[in-house]
Amino acid sequence: MADSILPNEIRSVPSVLIRRDLRSVSVQGYARAYRMVIDDVSGKFSRISEHAWQQLHGDRVDPSLSTQAKVADWTCERLESPSNPSKPFNFLAIQIPLGSIDGIARRLAPVSGFLFSPVAILFWMSIIVASIAVLVSRSEAWVASLRLLPVYLRSANAFGIGITFLITKVLHELAHAVMCRRMGAESKSVGVYLFCGVPCPYCDVTDVWRIANPVRRAAVMLAGIYVELIIAASATWVWVLADDPAARMYAMNLILVCGISTVLFNANPLMRYDGYYVLLDAVGSTNLRREAREAFESTIIARIAGKQYQKIRRSDKIAIGLSSYHIASTIYRTTVLFAIAALIVHVANLLHLSVLGIGLVCIVAVRLMAAKTKASISVLQGKGSWMGVSKWRRFAIVSTPAVLLLLILFLPLPRYREVAGIIDAANSSSVFLPPSSQISKIKAEYGDHVAAGDRLALLTDETSRIEITRLEGELRLANMRGELARRDALDRPKVAEQWKTLQAAEESVGALLDKAKKRLAETQVHSPVSGVVIPPQATTPVDEPNQSVWLASFAGTVYDSRQPFCRIATNEERQAMFWLDAKDQRWVTRGTAIRVRIDYGQREWVDTKIESVSQMSEDRTSVTRDAVYRVICPLPTLPHEPLLDSIGRSCVGVVKLPSRSLAADFVNMLSEFVSGG
Ligand SMILES: [Zn+2]
Structure with a gap:
């Protein structure tokens, strides 16, 4: 526990009875030796300096050390009270243990050399670095395909994406377990951790504290990130080399899930994942977050609250470092919380489950507000370290952030x-074609300047064609009848009159036929105004990929008369x-x-x-x-x-x-x- 902060006072109380079932191992940290205390009942691991541990087992003990031992549940008297009232059940962070994968890990450990042997690590790390270099050098193409990602996600099978996420996270946890075995410790349970209802697999590797070598401990804690980065690196090469767009999008999805999300969440020491525990081990802390908050109180709050604030003032480098960590992690966690809230509301909206999404976010908000209000009230009441601080000062310290919050909430943005x-x-006028017209020739092209009355296209007129066939048949019939009448008319004058009429009829059919032929030849489309020929409507190639780029491609086709053929832009x-x-x-x-x-x-x-x-x-x-x-x-x-x-x-x-x-x-x-x- 935080033994270094305790003043070395002489007053001490009779020692408490420390539980005998606690196991402890002496660990050589980066800075100093300490003892790792393993509580198999609660599954908790704590760290304490060797000196304090010896004192707890002696006759007399520092009273604050005795209290801390009680809080940590190390004493026999605490063991009798089964529940810990100071820590209510947090339904936003539920841990569901499912069982142990140590059996699998034990079997995999001897054959995992291709991933975890020193030479393999060197090899894979160089692959990862090369992949990052490729991604950076092709960032432009990367951003372009990132834009297509929502389209892909909408069209892709949500089940498949979920399975991908699950498999990579299971591999992550398995890597922890296998590395644990290789380093000589065993992993405990694996299970699902529900953070705000978002399931995420976890692997309990607290046994890692048994390993004396700090580098080996770090190896276990980083094994999950390492394996995910290998997956992301392999996906990068698929993305670079594959031709199939679907395979490329899938690879992109893997890069995002395994690469980006791992770096943002798991490796980031600001979140309480792998990176956090590596940093915690490196600085020899038991609870980095609490120590950082305490350092923040001793460096910054102590200066604002004044001399009466009952906390030791610190201005050493470590305290400043820890305070910066506290500020950074607070901002980061708040941002992530807001992002998750926005995501939940958005996803719930898409699934038509707004009630659930908004409800969940409201519960989180109310809980957080309640915690902050409680802390503010205890400051206002002058509890704890605030006892000696004047009332006005306490009020100013509490109200400033509250006013800022109200400003952010109510300032019009x-x-x-x-x-x-x-x-x-x-400005344009549309050119329509007569119903069911077949285009025989195109006389203008998009972009051409045309004058009013200029020919745009020639049409094959179906009705004229039918008319010609009919007239041709009629003419043949008239010819035949005329010929018969002419032969009869040689000896009968009455028929000669009839023959003359037939000849006139024949001539008129011929004239009609000529007219129809002329009409067929001359069916033309003229431009109604002068201007530039442009497509019938403005569409992007993405909207309608089948849309023709050129008018010329319509030659020989039957055009749908409901659509304009083209438009003429007048300016x-x-x-x-x-x-x-x-x-x-x-x-x-x-x-x-x-x-x-x-x-x-x-x-x-x-x-x-x-x-x-x-x-x-x-x-x-x-x-x-x-x-x-x-x-x-x-x-x-x-x-x-x-x-x-x-x-x-x-x-x-x-x-x-x-x-x-x-x-x-x-x-x-x-x-x-x-x-x-
Ligand atoms: Zn991990």
Whole structure:
């Protein structure tokens, strides 16, 4: 325990009776020798200096040391009270032991040399370093595929992703257990640790404290991270070498789960995972978090609270280091907590389980607030070290963070809505084709300048073709009848009259046939106005991959007359189109200022205003079929790019919404939730 802080006072009390079932091992730490006390009943491990341990077993003992022994449950009297009232059951961090994997670890340990022998470690570490170098050198491609990740996650099997996560974490825990065996200790139970309801496997390797060598202890604690990094490194090479996009996305998923999350959580000493215990061992501490908090109180709080504050003032390097650790870990844990809360609400929303998500987050918030309030009240009441500090000072110290918190909650913060859109021509007229027309020849191409009346395409007219066939048949019949009448007319004058009529009919059919043939040859599509030929609608290649890039590709096809064939842009003006959520209609409407970012190789920001707003329609791309509306805003002339190149180019619009405080955001979210919005 924290023996170094205790003043060496002479007053001592008769020794307490220390439990005989406690096992203890003498450990050589980095700095000094200490004793590791193993409590098999509670499964707890504690560290105490050799000197203090001997004192506990002597006749007289320091009273504070005796109290600490009682708190640690080392004395016989404490053992009789089964529950520890000072530590209520924490349902946000539930540990469920499932059994031991030591049997498997014992069998795997002799054959794990390819991973854990010194030569293997050297080999794999160089692979990991090479993979990191590859990832850094290809960061651009990496970021690009990271953008596609949400698309992949939406389309991928959630079950498969969950299984991947589980398998890698099980391998992580198995690595701890195997390394434990290789180093001569045994792992205890494995199980599931529920942190805010998020399951995560764990492996109890507290037996590691039996190992005298600090490097070997560190090896056990880092084995899990090491194996995950090997998986991430292998995935990196799959990502680099594979052709199949699905395999690449899966590899990316593995890199994120095994590489990034491991470094952010497991290796990070600010979280209470592997990295924390390595640091704890390295600085020879028993409870780094508590010692850091105490150091913070002795260095910073003691200076704010003044001379009457009953805690020893410290300004040594270790105390300053520990205080910095305390501040960093507090900020980090708060950030992670907020991120998890946001994630839970988001995921719950997607699963239509908002009640559960918001409920869980509220419970966490209330618990945290309750703990903070309790601590503040004890400061206000002048309890503990605050006993001598004046009332006003105590009040100021408690109220300052409270006021800051209220400011953060109620200060109106600027809000922005970012929407994706595309660029289109501002002024154009559509060219439609007659129903079921077959295109025989294309006379113009996208980007061509045409004058009003210019030919755009030639059509094969189906009705004229049928008419010609019919007229040709009729003409043949008329010819035949005419021939018969001519032969009869040689001796009968009455028939000669009839023959003349038949000849006239034959001539008129011939004329009709000529006309139909002419019409067939001359079915033309003309441009209604002068301007530039542009595609029928602005679509990005991502929207409709089958959309043709060239008009020429329509030659010989039957065109759907419901769609425009093409459009003629009458001038160079462009506009941006955005689709917004129906909920935004309150803020984003005609006349609202909008900033548009256009990506032309280099990015350009343009300030403009919303010019027109469409009716509500259903978003076909959305799974939940949200109501959307379209807004159009004019863009200034962009001289450095031809109009055709701009059409279908994606852009981003940013609209400033009225400022709102975090508290109002929360209330709004609740009211939306209550009204079922
Ligand atoms: Zn671990």
